[in-house]
Amino acid sequence: MTLSAGTRLGPYELVAPLGAGGMGEVYRARDTRLERTVAIKVLPEHLSSSTDYRQRFEREAKTISQLSHPHICALYDVGHQEGVEFLVMEYLEGETLSDRLTRGALPFDQVARYGIEIADALDKAHRQGVVHRDLKPGNVMITKSGVKLLDFGLAKVVSPAAKRSGASLTTLPTQAGADLTAEGTILGTFQYMAPEQLEGKEADARTDIFALGCVLYELATGRKAFSGNSQASLISSIMGTYPPAVSTISPTTPPAFDRLVRTCLAKDPDERWQSAGDVARQLEWIAEDGSAVTSVSPVSSRRSSTGRLAWLVAAVAILAAIAALMFRRVPTPDEVVRFTLSAPPGLQLGMAAALSPDGRRIAFVALDPGGKPTLWLRSLDGLALRSFPGTENARFPFWSPDGRSIAFFSNQRLRRVEADGGSPQTICKSGLGFGGSWSRDGTIVFSSFFGTGIAAVPAAGGTPVPATTLATSRRDSAHLWPMFLPDGRHFVFMARNFDPENSVVILGSLGSTETRPLFRADSGAVYAEPGYLLFARESALLAQKFDVGRLRIEGEATPLVERVRFYTPESAILASAASNGTLLYGVWNHQKRLVSVDRKGRELGTLGDVADYEEVVISPDGNRVVVSRRDPAKGQNLDLWLLDSISGVGSRLTSDRTDELSPSWFPDGQEVAYITEHAGFYDVSARSVGSGPERLLLQTKFDKTFPEVSPDGRFLGYASAETGGFNDLAFLPLSGEARSTRLTSTTEFDESYLTFSPDSRWLAYQSDESGQAEVYVRRFPDGSGQRISSSGGVMPIWRRDGKELFFQSRDGMLMSVAIRDAGSRLQTGPPQPLFELRLSDTILPFRRKYDVSQDGERFLVIRRAADSDPDTVAVALNWTGMLHKQ
Numbered sequence: 009m010t011l012s013a014g015t016r017l018g019p020y021e022l023v024a025p026l027g028a029g030g031m032g033e034v035y036r037a038r039d040t041r042l043e044r045t046v047a048i049k050v051l052p053e054h055l056s057s058s059t060d061y062r063q064r065f066e067r068e069a070k071t072i073s074q075l076s077h078p079h080i081c082a083l084y085d086v087g088h089q090e091g092v093e094f095l096v097m098e099y100l101e102g103e104t105l106s107d108r109l110t111r112g113a114l115p116f117d118q119v120a121r122y123g124i125e126i127a128d129a130l131d132k133a134h135r136q137g138v139v140h141r142d143l144k145p146g147n148v149m150i151t152k153s154g155v156k157l158l159d160f161g162l163a164k165v166v167s168p169a170a171k172r173s174g175a176s177l178t179t180l181p182t183q184a185g186a187d188l189t190a191e192g193t194i195l196g197t198f199q200y201m202a203p204e205q206l207e208g209k210e211a212d213a214r215t216d217i218f219a220l221g222c223v224l225y226e227l228a229t230g231r232k233a234f235s236g237n238s239q240a241s242l243i244s245s246i247m248g249t250y251p252p253a254v255s256t257i258s259p260t261t262p263p264a265f266d267r268l269v270r271t272c273l274a275k276d277p278d279e280r281w282q283s284a285g286d287v288a289r290q291l292e293w294i295a296e297d298g299s300a301v302t303s304v305s306p307v308s309s310r311r312s313s314t315g316r317l318a319w320l321v322a323a324v325a326i327l328a329a330i331a332a333l334m335f336r337r338v339p340t341p342d343e344v345v346r347f348t349l350s351a352p353p354g355l356q357l358g359m360a361a362a363l364s365p366d367g368r369r370i371a372f373v374a375l376d377p378g379g380k381p382t383l384w385l386r387s388l389d390g391l392a393l394r395s396f397p398g399t400e401n402a403r404f405p406f407w408s409p410d411g412r413s414i415a416f417f418s419n420q421r422l423r424r425v426e427a428d429g430g431s432p433q434t435i436c437k438s439g440l441g442f443g444g445s446w447s448r449d450g451t452i453v454f455s456s457f458f459g460t461g462i463a464a465v466p467a468a469g470g471t472p473v474p475a476t477t478l479a480t481s482r483r484d485s486a487h488l489w490p491m492f493l494p495d496g497r498h499f500v501f502m503a504r505n506f507d508p509e510n511s512v513v514i515l516g517s518l519g520s521t522e523t524r525p526l527f528r529a530d531s532g533a534v535y536a537e538p539g540y541l542l543f544a545r546e547s548a549l550l551a552q553k554f555d556v557g558r559l560r561i562e563g564e565a566t567p568l569v570e571r572v573r574f575y576t577p578e579s580a581i582l583a584s585a586a587s588n589g590t591l592l593y594g595v596w597n598h599q600k601r602l603v604s605v606d607r608k609g610r611e612l613g614t615l616g617d618v619a620d621y622e623e624v625v626i627s628p629d630g631n632r633v634v635v636s637r638r639d640p641a642k643g644q645n646l647d648l649w650l651l652d653s654i655s656g657v658g659s660r661l662t663s664d665r666t667d668e669l670s671p672s673w674f675p676d677g678q679e680v681a682y683i684t685e686h687a688g689f690y691d692v693s694a695r696s697v698g699s700g701p702e703r704l705l706l707q708t709k710f711d712k713t714f715p716e717v718s719p720d721g722r723f724l725g726y727a728s729a730e731t732g733g734f735n736d737l738a739f740l741p742l743s744g745e746a747r748s749t750r751l752t753s754t755t756e757f758d759e760s761y762l763t764f765s766p767d768s769r770w771l772a773y774q775s776d777e778s779g780q781a782e783v784y785v786r787r788f789p790d791g792s793g794q795r796i797s798s799s800g801g802v803m804p805i806w807r808r809d810g811k812e813l814f815f816q817s818r819d820g821m822l823m824s825v826a827i828r829d830a831g832s833r834l835q836t837g838p839p840q841p842l843f844e845l846r847l848s849d850t851i852l853p854f855r856r857k858y859d860v861s862q863d864g865e866r867f868l869v870i871r872r873a874a875d876s877d878p879d880t881v882a883v884a885l886n887w888t889g890m891l892h893k894q
Contacts, residue, residue, distance in 0.1 A: 011035065011050065017094050018087050020048055036099060039084075046084060047100070051093040069095070074609050074844060075138060079129035081149065081156045100156055105145035105227065113230035116261055120295035122148070123224050125155045127291065130220065130284035134213040136844065141211050143219035144200040145226060198239065199232050203247050203275050214277040217284060221272025228265065229257040233273065247275070264294045282393075285350060344889035348595060348880040352384070352393060359580060360404040361594070361881050364411045367586030369427070371405040371414045372881070380780065380800070380818060383416055385427065388590075388883070396425050398432045400780070403441050404580070408467065409448045409496075415467070417441025419758075419776075422454060424467065435469050440729075442580070443489035443532055447496040451518065455501070457729070458486040458711055459689055462501055464518060476501065476516050476523065483507070485689070488579055489532020490516075494556055500541060502532040502579055508645075508685070509665050511579065513543060515559060526561055527552060536585030536887070542593075544572050544581045549593055551891060568890050569593060569882075582881065591887035595880045599873035600848045602635070602651075604866055609843025612866065616656040621848070621870045622646060623670060626653065626859045627677045628719075628808075632697070633859075633868065634661065634671045634680050648682060650697055661695060662702075668693075670714055670856075675721045681705060683715060692726060706740055714761050717742070718788075720768040727760040735760045737773060739789065761803060764788065765810050770834065772796070772804035772813055783815045785834055796825055796836060803856065807864040814860055820844055822858070822867070848872045 010033065015022045019041045026034040026047065037048040069086040076082070085096035105122070108114070114122070126148060133140065140147075142159060149156045198206070202218035205211055225233040233251040236242030250273060253266045268290050274280045281287050351357045351374050358373030358381045368389050373381045383399035396402075396414075405416040408424075415424045415435070422438035425431070439456030446452050450467045453475050463472035478484040486504040493499060498517045503525070505511045513533045515524045526533075531544035533552075540551045541561070549572035550565040573582040573594025582594030602615040602624060620638035627633065633651040635658075646669045648661040662668040666685045673680055674694070681694045684702075692706040692715045705724060706712060713735070715726045724742055727735040735758045762773040771788040774781050783801035784793040796804075800818025807814070813825045813836075822845045826837035847857045848870045858869040884890060 011092075017048060017050075017089050017092060020046065020087075020094075020096060022048060037096075039096075045099045047097045049095040049097060051095070074846070075133055075136060076611065077129050077132045078153065079125045079155055079157060080133065081158045097158075098156075100149045100151055100158075102149050102151040102156075104158075105148040105150060105155070105223070108150060109145055109226060109230060113258060114227045116228065116258075116265075117295070119224065119227045119265075120291050122150075122155050122227065123220075124288050124291045124295070126157060126223065127220060127284045127288035129157050130213070130216050131288060134216070134284055136846070139211050139213060140216050140219075141205075142200075143216050143223060145223055148223070198242050198246070199234055201246065202277070204277060206243055206246060212277070213283060214280050217272050217280050217287060218274075218277075220284065220287060221269050221280075224265075224272065225251060225254060225269050228254050228261055228269075231257065262294050264290075268294065282352075283350065343886055345885040346882055348882045349386075350880050357594075357881060358402075360582060361584060361592055362405050362407055362414075363584040363586040363590060363592050364407050364427070365409055365587055366411055367588040367590035369411070370592065370881075371407065371416075371427075373402050373405065373416075376818065376820075383414070383425070385414075396429075396432070399423075399425065404443055406444050406446060408446045413467075415444055415446060415452060417444075417454075422452070422465070433469075435467065436465050436472050438472075442486075443491075445490050445492040445499060447492045447518075449496055451496075453490040453492070453499055453501075453518075455486070455488045455490060458488075458504070459709060461487045462490045462499075462516065475518060476514075477521065479503070479523070482512075482525075483510070485685075487514075489581075491533060491535050493535055493559075498559060500526065500533050500535070502529060504579055506685075507665070508579075513541065526554075527565070531579050531581035534581065534583045534585055536591060537587050537589065538888070542568070542581075542583055542585065542591075544583075547571055549581075549583065566891055568887075569595075571595070573881075585887070589886045589888060591884040591890075593882055593884070595882050601871055601873050602633070602656075603869050603871045605843065605869050606866055607842055607864075614656075615653070615868065616651050616658055618873050623856045624859050624868050624870055625671050625673060625856055626861065626868060627673050628675055629677050630862050632677070634673065634697075636669045636671060636682075648680065648695075661697065672716045674717050675719050681715050681717050681724065683712060692724060705742075716762055716764060718764045718768045719766050722768070723764075725762045725764065725771070727762065737762050737771075763804055763806060765806050766808055767810055769829070770810075772806065772815075774802050774804065774815075780818070783813075785813070785836075787832065791832070794834060794836075797823070797839060801839075803858070805856070805858070805860055807860060808862040809864075812864055814842075815839075816845055816847075816858075817841070820846070845869060846871055 011022055013022055013024055020037045020039055023036045023038055026036055033050045035048045037046050039046050069083060073083045081100060082098040083095060084098065087094050087096065130140065140157065147158045149158055200219040200222045202215045205215055222233045234242060234245045236245050250270065254261045254269055255263060255266050268287065271281055272287065355374040355376060358375050361370055361372035363370055369385060369387050372384050374384050375381045380400060381402050383396045383402040383405060384394065386393040399416065399418060401418045403417040405414050407414055411427065413424050413426055415422065417438055417440065420437060420439055422435040422441060422444065423432045424435055435452065438454060442455040444452055444454035446467060451464055452467050453462050453464050455462055461474055461476035461478055464475040465472040476487050478487065482503060483506045484503045485506050488502045488504055490499050490501040498515060500513055500515055503512050503514045511529060512525045513527055513529045515526055529543040529545055533541040533543040536542050539554050539556055541554045542549060542551050548567050549569040550567050552565040553562040555562055584592045599618050600621045601618060602621060604612040604615060606612055615633065621635050622638065623636040625634050631653055633653050635649050635651060636646045637649055639645060639647055645665065646667040647663060648668045648671055649658045650661050651658040661680065668682050668684045670683045671680050679694050679696050681692060683690045684693050689709060690711040690713065691704065692712050693702045694705050695702050710728050712726045712728050715724060717724055722742060724740040726738055728738050729735050737759050757775050757777040759773055759775045762771055764771060769788060770785055772783060772785045774783050775793065780800050781802050782795055783797040783804045784795050786793045796813065797815060801815040801823065804813055804815045811827055813827050815823050817823050821841045822843055823839040824842050825839050828835040845858060858867055860867050
């Protein structure tokens with residue numbers, strides 16, 4: 009179908025044709041509403057005529073339209089008019105890479121630059137579940153600001169729905185330009201197809217990485233990586249051969265680039281780079297100093313502190329170099345290799361990771377988009393990466409001394425699983441679990457709750473017995489993060505103080521109640537050979553020399569890393585050390601934005617500065633916003649800030665050394681309730697947003713979480729494990745009634761994140777009664793639970809008129825449920841997806857990471873800043889070399 013200039017498609021007026029291909033015609037057009045030039049792609053009639061295809065395409069286009077990246081051609085709109093299906097895209101001026109390649113190969117600096125930009129764009133798309141599936145030079149435009157990837161509007165969206173419904177419209181690859189013959193069109197598409205595509209298998213991110221390797225090869229050599237005189241010979245070439253090394257055609261190309269491209273072109277997807285981010289970082293390294301490198305060499309700590317390698321290090325040469333340093337006995341003092349690891353695609357790193365005793369494997373927790381954690385394992389000297397079934401809600405894994413088993417906390421149980429696989433086994437009831445350690449004689453010490461000492465239990469299972477008791481003379485509030493020393497009898501742990509600034513690392517021993525303070529710390533301590541205790545203080549990772557024979561510290565602590573990942577409420581440090589000199593530690597990214605989003609997921613702007621936000625709550629009148637945010641200058645503790653909802657200008661509400669979190673507005677908008685630490689437990693306080701002292705609302709010898717003031721001002725709701733087990737919902741009358749708390753139930757289900765309806769008659773909350781977190785509502789105070797979500801749900805929030813309830817689904821979508829009060833029961837519609845929340849993190853998923861405007865049309869969401877890197881963990885081989893760099 010060819011349309012003439014002047015034709016109107018909705019508000020878009022066609023100006024001139026730009027080109028045509030097998031998947032449609034492209035026109036330059038004018039957006040008459042916004043007075044801007046756009047590109048319109050009109051889809052062929054055989055696709056537009058199918059109602060099923062149109063509906064499926066529109067759903068997938070919504071996801072694709074959220075790909076905001078400087079090197080992705082933006083998809084603005086999708087429309088349908090009188091049988092014409094069309095896409096509205098960003099209009100670009102320039103030439104495609106295929107046009108540029110008609111003049112020969114590109115200089116290597118351009119190859120590296122364009123490759124980094126393409127890989128970074130792919131990484132962004134893959135992290136949102138979008139696979140391009142037809143990457144080739146003709147789909148990359150060179151513009152003044154760099155390259156732009158085209159045709160993401162016809163990419164494949166990887167989603168459970170798509171898999172259930174069979175092949176979708178967007179699984180179809182685009183075809184080469186109209187100047188090719190029919191056979192050439194097929195060959196032009198095939199030349200960048202991965203073997204699994206040719207076999208008809210499911211495409212994923214690694215399929216794009218194969219195509220990226222083909223593109224990089226062609227840019228550097230001016231030749232296609234694979235060719236053939238017929239379709240059959242081309243397929244045979246892709247399936248069974250490798251192209252000549254780039255350096256044999258372009259001798260000035262760095263040898264490391266050969267290895268990078270060959271890894272991209274591996275026939276088995278498992279042998280390729282496992283994320284486009286891996287490729288981008290390797291290209292950055294090669295571009296930086298790869299021209300002088302003929303083999304992989306150790307990276308100095310000065311330069312490698314910002315370098316990154318990915319979870320699956322697929323290049324054999326790199327693995328060989330790393331393994332050589334990891335497993336030799338006597339490395340030189342100043343020889344350090346450091347690299348960073350990101351989560352597997354579609355997941356996020358959790359709060360803990362642990363090296364095996366020999367340093368060859370990492371057990372770590374990763375979270376799905378809905379925040380559900382699972383235990384994973386990866387090898388540092390191979391390509392293995394796998395999850396452990398049955399380890400949902402895993403927390404803080406640690407290894408057996410022989411490296412055969414992994415212990416972890418899950419659903420208030422201490423459990424173990426064999427590292428080679430099998431079903432997890434329960435060791436004992438554990439409470440939430442705040443760290444554990446496994447001795448050579450088969451004893452495990454662990455911390456269960458705040459307000460308790462360390463417990464000991466046989467690793468084979470049994471009843472825990474106290475190993476430490478809280479010292480009132482020291483004002484201990486909790487004993488956390490025990491770690492056995494090499495003798496298997498003594499251990500160190502953190503004694504959390506009522507005043508966190510006075511928290512210390514303590515030496516303890518099995519079979520004895522005697523303890524000895526060692527040094528002040530903001531976290532637990534990790535033992536590292538050859539005789540050091542590693543801990544956090546003021547956001548830095550420090551190493552304290554420790555004589556394991558005399559059980560005494562020596563000298564002053566040495567700083568290793570300026571910004572280590574640890575969590576002040578739990579005093580948890582993400583660090584682990586192995587006997588071979590390998591160190592793992594967390595790297596924390598603080599770059600987050602408060603983003604305003606409409607119901608279609610379109611970003612409307614940002615509020616306030618870039619900061620490390622944790623929670624956001626809009627005031628009842630919509631004029632102010634209260635946030636909790638970490639202060640790196642104060643040891644990463646959480647403070648509350650007030651922001652003007654229009655200007656974004658902020659002022660600090662709290663400034664104590666303790667954490668203040670989980671804010672909730674009083675109905676008059678003049679006071680905020682929140683969680684803070686008083687006597688070793690998380691209690692509920694309140695503070696005026698004008699001026700005045702903090703006032704204590706509720707203090708008990710149990711932790712309170714998720715406080716919420718009812719809109720009528722009569723009740724304070726919260727969650728608490730007052731029975732010593734799982735969280736239950738509780739309520740405190742604030743006025744006019746006896747001031748005593750009341751639990752609604754004492755079940756073995758975890759109930760939390762309560763929120764009152766605007767009329768205070770209904771309560772929404774989340775519970776794991778079904779086996780996973782789901783959203784429920786019930787009449788307040790005595791109604792029975794009515795399930796709202798169907799396949800996972802967290803963070804419920806009411807619209808201010810009570811006619812709609814929002815929550816986050818397990819796959820990270822913001823869901824909407826229509827609500828109608830029918831007396832004793834609510835009438836609810838089916839949950840409807842609005843857009844992907846794309847939260848900044850899901851590590852602490854049950855804090856309020858978003859809020860909704862009064863009219864339900866806009867949402868304030870905490871997201872990563874546009875230039876923010878993902879949270880990572882770093883691995884340092886021969887870590888003691890870091891001591892000599894200070």
